[in-house]
Amino acid sequence: MKPTFLIGFMGSGKSTIAKLLADDFVDLDTVIVEKIGMSISDFFEQFGEAKFRELETETLKSVSTTHQIISTGGGIVMSEENRQFLKDADVNVVYLEGDFDKLYARILADKENIRPIAISRTREELFDIYQHRADLYDAVATHKICVTDKTPEEIVKEIQL
Ligand SMILES: Nc1ncnc2c1ncn2[C@@H]1O[C@H](COP(=O)(O)OP(=O)(O)OP(=O)(O)O)[C@@H](O)[C@H]1O
Numbered sequence: 001m002k003p004t005f006l007i008g009f010m011g012s013g014k015s016t017i018a019k020l021l022a023d024d025f026v027d028l029d030t031v032i033v034e035k036i037g038m039s040i041s042d043f044f045e046q047f048g049e050a051k052f053r054e055l056e057t058e059t060l061k062s063v064s065t066t067h068q069i070i071s072t073g074g075g076i077v078m079s080e081e082n083r084q085f086l087k088d089a090d091v092n093v094v095y096l097e098g099d100f101d102k103l104y105a106r107i108l109a110d111k112e113n114i115r116p117i118a119i120s121r122t123r124e125e126l127f128d129i130y131q132h133r134a135d136l137y138d139a140v141a142t143h144k145i146c147v148t149d150k151t152p153e154e155i156v157k158e159i160q161l
């Protein structure tokens with residue numbers, strides 16, 4: 001079976017769903033955190049977003065196709081290089097698409113995982129990013145699943161159909 005990448009906005013459940021889909025999964029944010037030895041939010045503070053994006057691209061290219069399921073970070077589609085990589089690879093790219101306000105509520109509630117992109121912005125600013133990224137997710141996705149008001153188990157079933 002082809003490897004499957006999960007893409008989508010912060011809070012759409014990429015990391016949650018990846019774990020449920022297969023034992024052989026990898027989460028790119030987790031790999032980056034292991035590499036840098038600090039949280040993503042501390043890394044943003046010390047080194048900035050541009051450095052994080054470099055690491056993200058490097059990690060995407062190095063670990064990806066050796067696993068069955070790969071959950072990406074919400075900003076993976078920001079780079080043309082990453083989008084091209086996903087388009088060229090012989091893989092499934094599943095876009096988990098959800099209602100902005102529901103995802104925003106989850107992001108704010110998820111105290112274990114602080115998203116620097118979200119906490120440094122107002123709801124309106126983040127909504128602009130969500131709208132901009134929606135087109136980019138669409139452009140690389142081979143499949144799209146609506147996650148609004150669905151349990152992780154329901155989403156897993158849909159992906160496996
Ligand atoms: N279908 C769902 N229903 C309810 N809660 C969910 C669902 N999917 C994920 N969550 C919760 O939403 C929060 C964010 O989920 P998760 O970390 O999997 O998102 P993500 O897409 O990986 O985000 P990021 O892009 O920041 O990595 C977590 O607290 C998770 O438990």
Ligand SMILES: O=C(O)C1=C[C@@H](O)[C@@H](O)[C@H](O)C1
Nearest residue numbers: 010040073074075115116117
């Ligand atoms: O949407 C984003 O830009 C991000 C999402 C997270 O998964 C992390 O990759 C990081 O916090 C940036």
Ligand SMILES: [Mg+2]
Nearest residue numbers: 014015029072
């Ligand atoms: Mg995640």
